[in-house]
Amino acid sequence: MKKNVLIVTYYWPPAGGPGVQRWLKFVKYLPDFNINPIVFIPDNADYPLVDKSLLDDVSEDITILKSPIREPYKFAKLLTGKKATTISKGIITEWTKQSRIERLMLYIRGNFFIPDARKSWVKPSVALLSDYISKHNIDTIITTGPPHSVHLIGLKLKEHFGVKWIADFRDPWTTIGYHKELKLTKASEAKHKRLESQVLNTADDIIVTSSPTKREFEAITNAPIHVITNGYDKVSTGVISLNEKFTLAHIGSLLSKRNPKVLWRVLSDLVKANPEFAQDFQLNMVGSIGEDVLESIEKFGLNRYLNAVGYVSHQEAIVYQKQSQVLLLIEIDSEDTKCIIPGKLFEYMVSNRPIVAMGPEATDVEQILKTTNTGQYFLYKDYAGLKHVILNHYESFKKGSLQSNPIGLQKYSRRALTESLSKIL
CATH class of the missing domain: 3.40.50.2000 (Glycogen Phosphorylase B;)
Known part of the structure; x- marks a missing residue:
């Protein structure tokens, strides 16, 4: 019974x-x-x-x-x-x-x-x-x-x-x-x-x-x-082709305090210094975006690269994840957010796309990314590390070899x- x-x-x-x-x-x-x-x-x-x-x-x-x-x-x-x-x-x-x-x-x-x-x-x-x-x-x-x-x-x-x-x-x-x-x-x-x-x-x-x-x-x-x-749960989406552009995508709400100015600075410097990168690059935002975030993106001259999609269904969000070249996971840089593990992290991990995550020091997110080999985690002050990884991902993208190689994901299945x-x- x-x-x-x-x-x-x-x-x-x-x-x-x-x-x-x-x-x-x-x-x-x-x-x-x-x-x-x-x-x-x-x-x-x-x-x-x-x-x-x-x-x-x-x-x-x-x-x-x-x-x-x-x-x-x-x-x-x-x-x-x-x-x-x-x-x-x-x-x-x-x-x-x-x-x-x-x-x-x-x-x-x-x-x-x-x-x-x-x-x-x-x-x-x-x-x-x-x-x-x-x-x-x-x-x-x-x-x-x-x-x-x-x-x-x-x-x-x-x-x-x-x-x-x-x-x-x-x-x-x-x-x-x-x-x-x-x-x-x-x-x-x-x-x-x-x-x-x-x-x-x-x-x-x-x-x-x-x-x-x-x-x-x-x-x-x-x-x-x-x-x-x-x-994560299994979602049937059929065959999905990767974006032709070098897309960095954030799926979900990006609140005003979740505003990674160091990331915008890195991307701004890369498009200014590298015309080829500028031609290939696109920033996809899928979900609600705080006004302060939009103002920062404009301040760093990234508006022309921004594709603000807005809120979409869960099914559509999965498609955006699997199409993207790199997935962004951004948390507020605060002691109060160390306990937060965004639900989208787990769906990111099974999208087979490399993750670039940012947040406070010593979080569960950082440990999960390391143990599953699904991405890199950065503090808000790490300009050099961010720039290095994004450039490496871009070089792999140009070679057609950019991918994620996850391990041990089964325990996170629903x-x-x-x-x-x-x-x-």
Whole structure:
């Protein structure tokens, strides 16, 4: 008999972006390990990104429960339009460039919606799920955040029913980069910390996506903490030809603080010094781009080489990855981002294209790239190293020999990761 597990998540198809794929793929493979996933989602969510192609991965055999949610971002859009959408995506401009309305929105978001703007979904969800748990054979629930208000649903259900509760953190709570941008009062910051501690110390098991997050949470709780990274899944795309140009591609959002000026400087110097490189080079940006990033690209004279594609479906993103000559992976240069392993890293690794990554010192990303032989990792100050590697890649491109030679990727497949999850369950 299969074990019934209730999974509570805000992000679910047709939501787009990386947040939806982790549990979409776990749910896809859990039945292979004698586990029956029952998924609870909002009925009318206002997702900042939509990708209807992901609906193809949702099996008709999966039970999906829904409950309405009140979305404050819908109201905010009526007042501010595009700005509310960008904030909901996590794109926050620098303080000196923020308008008064943006600063006000961040203050309201940070201090009146704790832990986040989806807090109103907690109470009705607990009421609906309490009835469902009572009528069905449910002894294990999983909550996944952000939004971390989802964990408060798990907290209440744990208190009411004593079910086994696993809290999955795709990102940290109070140390994630944008948390500092929310204009929190001391009382609000203390409430975040209190709720975080309550969740971490009440859940039976904690799952995180990186070793730094595990170390961070170990200072708060004695609950078992398991690292299950994100991963890759097989995507059928047919035969894809490489770009004829020497394309460097970044797939995904490039936020304002994720602005590698040293990379723009390297590329600017290369196109100025080498006419042949300038003729061959193209910079592909697939996803949302912060205004500060665009300004930096223009400042370094790279506008003529920029192909700003915008947001595309996951299927299209995979095609862009496999077409590209070199893939760029860029993280904010901050202590707070050491715990972040972007989900696209794993899909990059199976694209058979060399990766050039940038971020803070001593991260899991750097170790994964080294152990899988899929790319090089650089600090933001390493102008010489970046220039050397990009030139080497360009020379290999001209010879027709530019490729990646990965090793040991199987453990990052979505099915293998789901097997690890099944053992916890």
